[in-house]
Amino acid sequence: xxxxxxxxxxxxxxxxxxxxxxxxxxxxxxxxxxxxxxxxxxxxxxxxxxxxxxxxxxxxxxxxxxxxxxxxxxxxxxxxxxxxxxxxxxxxxxxxxxxxxxxxxxxxxxxxxxxxxxxxxxxxxxxxxxxxxxxxxxxxxxxxxxxxxxxxxxxxxxxxxxxxxxxxxxxxxxxxxxxxxxxxxxxxxxxxxxxxxxxxxxxxxxxxxxxxxxxxxxxxxxxxxxxxxxxxxxxxxxxxxxxxxxxxxxxxxxxxxxxxxxxxxxxxxxxxxxxxxxxxxxxxxxxxxxxxxxxxxxxxxxxxxxxxxxxxxxxxxxxxxxxxxxxxxxxxxxxxxxxxxxxxxxxxxxxxxxxxxxxxxxxxxxxxxxxxxxxxxxxxxxxxxxxxxxxxxxxxxxxxxxxxxxxxxxxxxxxxxxxxxxxxxxxxxxxxxxxxxxxxxxxxxxxxxxxxxxxxxxxxxxxxxxxxxxxxxxxxxxxxxxxxxx
Numbered sequence: 001x002x003x004x005x006x007x008x009x010x011x012x013x014x015x016x017x018x019x020x021x022x023x024x025x026x027x028x029x030x031x032x033x034x035x036x037x038x039x040x041x042x043x044x045x046x047x048x049x050x051x052x053x054x055x056x057x058x059x060x061x062x063x064x065x066x067x068x069x070x071x072x073x074x075x076x077x078x079x080x081x082x083x084x085x086x087x088x089x090x091x092x093x094x095x096x097x098x099x100x101x102x103x104x105x106x107x108x109x110x111x112x113x114x115x116x117x118x119x120x121x122x123x124x125x126x127x128x129x130x131x132x133x134x135x136x137x138x139x140x141x142x143x144x145x146x147x148x149x150x151x152x153x154x155x156x157x158x159x160x161x162x163x164x165x166x167x168x169x170x171x172x173x174x175x176x177x178x179x180x181x182x183x184x185x186x187x188x189x190x191x192x193x194x195x196x197x198x199x200x201x202x203x204x205x206x207x208x209x210x211x212x213x214x215x216x217x218x219x220x221x222x223x224x225x226x227x228x229x230x231x232x233x234x235x236x237x238x239x240x241x242x243x244x245x246x247x248x249x250x251x252x253x254x255x256x257x258x259x260x261x262x263x264x265x266x267x268x269x270x271x272x273x274x275x276x277x278x279x280x281x282x283x284x285x286x287x288x289x290x291x292x293x294x295x296x297x298x299x300x301x302x303x304x305x306x307x308x309x310x311x312x313x314x315x316x317x318x319x320x321x322x323x324x325x326x327x328x329x330x331x332x333x334x335x336x337x338x339x340x341x342x343x344x345x346x347x348x349x350x351x352x353x354x355x356x357x358x359x360x361x362x363x364x365x366x367x368x369x370x371x372x373x374x375x376x377x378x379x380x381x382x383x384x385x386x387x388x389x390x391x392x393x394x395x396x397x398x399x400x401x402x403x404x405x406x407x408x409x410x411x412x413x414x415x416x417x418x419x420x421x422x423x424x425x426x427x428x429x430x431x432x433x434x435x436x437x438x439x440x441x442x443x444x445x446x447x448x449x450x451x452x453x454x455x456x457x458x459x460x461x462x463x464x465x466x467x468x469x470x471x472x473x474x475x476x477x478x479x480x481x482x483x484x485x486x
Contacts (some may be wrong), residue, residue: 001455002450003442003445003448003472005439005459006457006458007462007465010460010461011114011116011117019121020120020123020124021122021123022426022435023429024128024129024226024424025434025436026127026129026420026434026444027128027438028132028415029099029111029132029175029438030099031135032080032099033107042086043091043190044092045089045090045091046089049088049089050088056229065415099461100110104173105382109181110450111178111181112182115182119186119187119221121435122435123221124221124223125221125225125486126220126221126226126427127220128218128219128220128426129219129427130178130182130197132175132217133209133420134171134172134176134214136169137163137171138168139167148185172228175215179192187220188221192215192218192398193218194214194398194399194400196212198215200403200404205271209272211273211274212274213275216400226427229426231425232422234394263380304380305351305379306376306381307377309377309378314351314374317371317374322363323342331360333359357378403416416443417443417446421451425451428448430452431454432453433453433455435456435457436455436456437456437458439458440464442457442468442471445457445468445472446472449475
């Protein structure tokens with residue numbers, strides 16, 4: 001496989017790529033107002049000058065010099081007016097970095113323009129998998145503790161300014177602003193996927209949940225597109241074990257699992273996180289309950305209908321005996337509920353519950369052979385849960401639980417390979433071509449190469465290009481052909 005790593009501003013590099021060439025795009029642009037990757041440069045003037053910058057906040061004029069000033073260079077600080085020309089030597093600061101725009105609206109416009117060019121290079125049946133995080137309106141953009149130092153460059157974290165029209169502490173809603181902007185520009189917004197982080201960055205907030213999720217948006221160029229559903233189906237969990245934090249063990253009775261040892265209770269409570277789990281202890285339990293196929297009967301005993309009639313046979317039988325209005329009046333079951341039993345479309349159909357079927361049987365009062373066959377299949381049988389035969393795989397769901405994994409040479413926000421794998425598998429066929437216009441540390445290229453896909457990555461920051469190149473080559477030096485790298 002070939003991994004092509006291109007250096008430069010994606011807005012310009014994309015123009016050089018062939019039309020309708022890529023099968024899918026998997027990318028995570030720099031989030032708005034959160035990080036300065038130090039891609040700006042001074043042009044002209046005296047190279048030995050510390051380069052002064054001047055900001056005007058109200059009636060106050062503030063001048064700073066040197067490297068620290070570069071963190072805010074080219075950006076509005078609060079309601080400040082920034083002059084990009086050094087008043088001392090005349091040098092001009094240029095910064096092409098996406099994510100340091102003055103407002104969310106400008107950030108959205110920037111990405112919309114970039115994605116227009118992406119649409120040009122994407123195949124007609126292509127898809128885009130877009131990862132974006134959110135931010136809060138604060139009291140003004142400032143530089144905080146630097147996360148990464150490489151050579152003489154420090155990649156600092158910034159705080160976004162107070163957004164016009166929002167209040168301090170307002171959630172900005174960046175992901176959805178971008179998603180709706182792309183939708184308005186002609187993209188099909190097919191799905192919002194929740195990236196659930198079990199180990200999120202700690203937060204000291206006391207007036208909201210700890211943020212433990214980000215979004216991945218699935219977008220398509222056209223109504224019909226390539227999507228390999230089978231490639232990303234999930235294994236059905238059959239583990240009834242639940243963690244007991246207080247006693248440092250798992251409850252595994254009847255599962256055959258070996259209890260874990262060495263777990264220690266490190267804290268009494270924690271701040272509630274932004275992804276809330278359901279009540280079900282396993283996929284089988286959730287599946288059978290949600291499909292109306294079972295009722296719990298004591299400890300791990302369920303009543304289940306293992307051989308339901310086909311939808312077509314059931315609906316045909318019911319329609320031959322009655323209709324929605326008559327059945328509702330005779331059984332006191334709501335019309336909305338009954339309508340689901342008469343439908344032939346897959347999405348709107350459901351089987352009656354056990355109690356409702358008893359009411360239907362009493363009303364029909366039919367002991368024909370046809371009824372006997374339907375009734376036999378609609379009757380519940382009692383099983384021990386471990387004995388229930390269920391599906392091995394299920395359709396992948398829209399909440400993906402993946403733990404972020406730090407990569408010491410890059411910043412903490414590097415997304416894990418496990419998050420990218422289903423995007424590549426579902427969106428790109430074997431030997432196809434994946435594009436990431438914000439290549440960063442090379443995760444998309446790494447995953448594409450592992451899965452037998454070609455990849456093209458674009459990265460503005462040459463330091464990250466170096467990191468990504470080494471990372472990919474060290475992962476599969478015998479099989480990876482790196483091209484386009486300086």
